[in-house]
Amino acid sequence: MKLTFRPYELELRHPFTISGFSRTSTPLTLVELSHEGFTGHGEASMVPYMGESHQSAALFLNKVDAKEFHYPFDYTRIGQYLDSIAVGHPAIKAAIDIALHDLDGQLQNKPCWQLLGSDLANMPVTSVTIGIDTPEVILKKTHEAINEGAKVIKVKLGRDSDKTLIDTIRSVTQVPLYVDANQGWTDLQESLDMTHWLKEQGVQLIEQPFAKANIDANAWLTERSPIAIIGDEAVQRLADVDKAAGAYHGINVKLMKSAGMHEGHLMIKRAKGLGLKVLIGCMSETSCATLAAAALAPQCDWADLDGPFLTRNNPYALPEFKDGKWVLNGDAGLGLKG
Secondary structure: OOEEEEEEEEEEEEEEEEOOOOEEEEEEEEEEEEEEEEEEEEEEEOHHHHHOHHHHHHHHHOOOOOOHHOOOOOOOHHHHHHHHHOOOOHHHHHHHHHHHHHHHHHHHHHHHHHHHHOOHOOOOOOEEEEOOOOOOHHEEEHHHHHHHOOOEEEEEEOOOOHHHHHHHHHOOOOOOEEEOOOOOOOOOOHHHHHHHHHHHHHHEEEEOOOOOOOOHHHHHHHHOOOOEEOOOOOOOOHHHHHEOOOEEEEEEEEHHHHHHHHHHHHHHHHHHHHOOOEEEOOOOOOOHHHHHHOHHHHHHEEEEEOOHEEEEEOOOOOOOOOEEOOOOOOOOEEEOOO
């Protein structure tokens, strides 16, 4: 087994602004694992607030012994091995896990979605995200999303301009909306009033309204909201799923938080067992991580896998997208094309 990697800077089509900060690119580390003539591809999308970087990824990967990846892969054992190297670092662990799944599929000549037990007939539509911006730029982003085939738009909220942003989008389209407050709400009654207003605007879910540590406020709103409240920053890995029960209606699973496809799959199954809904989401990602998450998307209630639409130097081919959904096929592994 041979492991190689390289840094990559993923450029965003527009400055991406949420309640706390803005950025124009995202550092990635692209990972390859080769075995018996096949090569699996993985990706770490290291958004700044998660604390990973090209430097931390290189330091971690230089400690990894690829001889630990015996075939057939024991993903639980491999996850424990990676966690033993260092705590945290979920994105670079995800890159390894994704590459292993891609390689596994190629060795078995099966697509990853089949290895994970997904039914493509249940593929949900995926939303396309619009960050916080001026009304003029919001209109431009909305038109771009619709032109690319979006059937759902996800809106970043958390500032005083929230209603203006929604009104601007509604001036040109009536497609369903998801919203993400990114922990930006602070007042209970104002937030409850906002949920009722958002429901009138066709919003179907709200991600992480209050700070992730403020369990009581999130639970209070969940109990009263007419819209599904989804835990995002509060739910990172498998151990966090049980804590979400009672505090949220559902969770947002992201491979860059869950350390990859294996644990993401476990999180989905655990959430379903607890009666929680599941949104599968993403960071700023290329087609590689998008295909990895899309392999699990049919097991989820909603999808927000729009990375390739928000970037401009995706190093891989764009997967097929039709009727607002990613279209997977029978290609072995992820089905990634150069």
